[in-house]
Amino acid sequence: MIELLKTLTNLHGPCGYEHSVTYFLRDYLADKVDEVNVDPIGNVIARKKGTKPGPTVILTAHMDEIGFIVKKVEENGLIRFEKLGGHDDRILLAQPVKISGSNGVVQGVIGTMSAHYVKFDDPSKVRKHSQMYIDVGALSKNEVLEMGINIGTPITWGTEFQVFGPVNRPRVRAKALDDRAGCAVLVQVLEELQEISFAGEIIFLFTVQEEVGLRGAKTAAEHMQADAAIAIDTTAVSDTPEETMDQTLGLGRGTGIKVMDFSLIVHRTMKDQLIQLAEQQEIPYQLEVFPGIGTDGGAVTFANKGIPTGVLSIPSRYAHSPVEVIDMGDIEATKELVKAFILNLHEGQSFPF
Structure with missing residues (x-):
């Protein structure tokens, strides 16, 4: 996944000018999904049908960078x-x-x-x-x-992609990891689903203009019928020595299962299912309560009559800087939990309040 991260973060795609990322993902996904298209404002929407009946789930990450x-x-x-x-x-x-x-x-x-x-x-x-x-x-x-x-x-x-840290526990430093890291997770999940049977239909939604008000997700989700959704984004950790840091989120401690942020109080059923799957699969995780950020999950959950939405957060240091840092173990844990959620889907499944 490191090479995929390098490719995605090297693309230039600030808010409203995501064109290079949009076209790359559209072309890269074309032979891996049943249908892929770009909507009028640049969101990439790709659909992959499972081999068995089941729910429709949106998986979303944003393409734009600050x-x-x-x-x-x-x-x-x-x-x-x-x-x-x-x-x-x-x-x-x-x-x-x-x-x-x-x-x-x-x-x-x-x-x-x-x-x-x-x-x-x-x-x-x-x-x-x-x-x-x-x-x-x-x-x-x-x-x-x-x-x-x-x-x-x-x-x-103008910073360049770097891999650093111990060889057996690499970290990545780059611009735009928020949220090309989330995009990489979804692409990798899709790659690994190619030879695996699953139930239902997955809608992969790569959105524009998240950093200026969740605009792409708001537009796209209104036209989608889905039973549940998971947003993948980075989150700012609090494990460094500054006096404002409270040590509640840390790099290298696993994926973040969101409880709440300013855009969303996470649907309890979705949160509990993600926690249960993480524990069953022995996937490292940490719970996230952080009112300082919002994600596309906050927009998707309001769509139509309301879509039960969970959020997985990739821990990040130095967020919104030219040298954002993530731990590859955390991104792997995020990918594994998304994959576990998909493989756990079954016919007749619901996500009640």
């Missing part, structure tokens, strides 16, 4: 930008970025003053993103335009 968009090009060639999704201004300075210009990808860096000038500045000051700029090496506005960059051009982090 990023930026060009707001203005200054006469001296420096670029002003706006955020796409949630960022912490404290980590923006001196970070590499990639700008998806009309002539190809352009390398850039978010500028910062030299450390030599700190003595003349307020070193405790955190400048807002609106005061920052991106340097692409241009000397003028015309040079920037000639590079294929203009107002509205999308921008992503």
Whole structure:
């Protein structure tokens, strides 16, 4: 799954500009499912029918990554930008970025003053993103335009995929693991279902614009009839030394079975079934109560007359940064629990309140 993660995170797909991810998944899944299509706003919807009657289940993960968009090009060639999704201004300075210009990808860096000038500045000051700029090496506005960059051009982090940590317990560092890691889980589950009999029908829903309000999931789920759903996303761990961390979620401790977040109080039947399966299959898990985030599960659960929805969270350090970190053991546990849920489906199964 590491190579799949590398491929997916290397794609450029900030909110509203997920095109490269959408087209990759559409083409990659085409011969593995019964039907795949792209809806008008870019969601990828793939259906796989089982060999036996059973319930219809949505499995969803979002394709978009946080990023930026060009707001203005200054006469001296420096670029002003706006955020796409949630960022912490404290980590923006001196970070590499990639700008998806009309002539190809352009390398850039978010500028910062030299450390030599700190003595003349307020070193405790955190400048807002609106005061920052991106340097692409241009000397003028015309040079920037000639590079294929203009107002509205999308921008992503410019960091590269890395595997690090002990050989027998690898971790991955990359941009966009939120939520290409969830996409990778669903793709891997689908790969492993190719030669396995299961009941019912699985709808694989890869959504756009989650980071700006669960927009893709809201749109797609309204047109789907399903008996249950599971959303796969990353979640921010609290196992580092900062004083605000409460040690309730940790990297390397297994998949997170969500109890609640600000978008969803998880359907009790779904939560209990996921816990039961994890214990039966000896899959490591941790329970997640974290009001600081929301997921597509919050949108899917409201669809139609209401869809019983569970959420599995892949623990992540440094979320919404250019160096997000996940443990491969956690992503494997997430994949195994999704797979166990599917293989446990049977005819006549329901998910009552």
